[in-house]
Amino acid sequence: DQQVKQNSPSLSVQEGRISILNCDYTNSMFDYFLWYKKYPAEGPTFLISISSIKDKNEDGRFTVFLNKSAKHLSLHIVPSQPGDSAVYFCAASDRAGNTGKLIFGQGTTLQVKP
Amino acid sequence: EAGVAQSPRYKIIEKRQSVAFWCNPISGHATLYWYQQILGQGPKLLIQFQNNGVVDDSQLPKDRFSAERLKGVDSTLKIQPAKLEDSAVYLCASSFWGNSPLHFGNGTRLTVT
Numbered sequence: 042d043q044q045v046k047q048n049s050p051s052l053s054v055q056e057g058r059i060s061i062l063n064c065d066y067t068n069s070m071f072d073y074f075l076w077y078k079k080y081p082a083e084g085p086t087f088l089i090s091i092s093s094i095k096d097k098n099e100d101g102r103f104t105v106f107l108n109k110s111a112k113h114l115s116l117h118i119v120p121s122q123p124g125d126s127a128v129y130f131c132a133a134s135d136r137a138g139n140t141g142k143l144i145f146g147q148g149t150t151l152q153v154k155p
Numbered sequence: 156e157a158g159v160a161q162s163p164r165y166k167i168i169e170k171r172q173s174v175a176f177w178c179n180p181i182s183g184h185a186t187l188y189w190y191q192q193i194l195g196q197g198p199k200l201l202i203q204f205q206n207n208g209v210v211d212d213s214q215l216p217k218d219r220f221s222a223e224r225l226k227g228v229d230s231t232l233k234i235q236p237a238k239l240e241d242s243a244v245y246l247c248a249s250s251f252w253g254n255s256p257l258h259f260g261n262g263t264r265l266t267v268t
Contacts, residue, residue, distance in 0.1 A: 045197070075256060084159070084246055084259030085198070130197050141186055141250055142211055143257060145197030 044068045045133050047146035055154055060118040062149050064131030067112065071133040075143065076105060076116045079128045088129075089116070092136075121153045157181065159260035161247050167266045173235035176263045180228070180249030186210075187224055188257060189232050190246040198246055204230065237267045 046065045054060045062076075072093040077085035091098040091105045091114070098105050104117045118125055131146040160179040168174050180187050185206050190198035201220065203211040206227040215222070219238070224230040234241055244264050248257040 047197075077259075082261065084248075084261045087256040087258070090256060132197075141252070141255070141257070142188075142200055142203060143198075145199070147195070147197050 043147075044071075045131055045144050045146040047129075047131055047149050049149050050147070051150040051152070053152045053154065054121050056123055057120045060116075060121045060125065060151055060153065062116040062118075062129050062131075062151065064114050064116075064146055065112060066114075066133050068133070068135070068144075069112070070135045071144075073134045073136040074105070074107060074114050075132045075134075076103075077130045077132060077145075078125075079130060079148070085130055118151075121151075123153050123155050126151055126153050159247055159249055159258055161245075161260035161263055163263055164261065165264050165266075167268065168237055170239055170267050171236040173233065174237055174265060175231050175233045176245050176247075176265075178230045178232070178247030178260060180230070180247070181258055184249035184251050184258070185227070186250045186252060187230050188248040188250075189222055189230070190248060190259075192244045192246055192262070194243070201232070234265075237265075239267050241265060242267045 075090040076088040078088050079085040089100050089103050107114045128148045128150050130148045132143040134143050187204045189201045192198040201215045202222045204224040207224045222232045244262040246262045248259045250257050
């Protein structure tokens, strides 16, 4: 039962262009969503989050969009840089349940070409 | 601020042997998590502690996996006996309180042969 899905295993973009990573979820109880970035041999690092009361959250080059009716969120990186090359995980939680437990997607490997 | 510390970084064992992983969370973080990440998949929660009490261990294979968090700080995760399918990266994470973003350690890569 995959509650959080990232259907694109990989994405390749040119430096300076926009990277768009997508994530779908099935559990309507999820009310908090996060993106993590992971480099090889390191643990995931928190990137950006969004609460279900918002539809957009921006932090520098990173913007997360949430479409609750479609149960879909996306991460936009503009402009993309070679240092952004990593695996990106979408995660979701039921904050109202107050456990902090995160359910992760399978990850999307982003390659930004110079 | 020191990050989440895990050891060892790598471990290779034969099936049916036992292994233990150690985690020291960020100081002051009450919530501690152990995740299992199999190659090509996202991290999957094994167990969550709030201080030294278990909040969620519904996905922990309790016939072979055990975890403890004595004194509400450090934690150990044990596998006994190991199976081939336990080969994965075991990630420890902590958070200040239940709903704040998780901070992950670099993980322990376990290979079971």
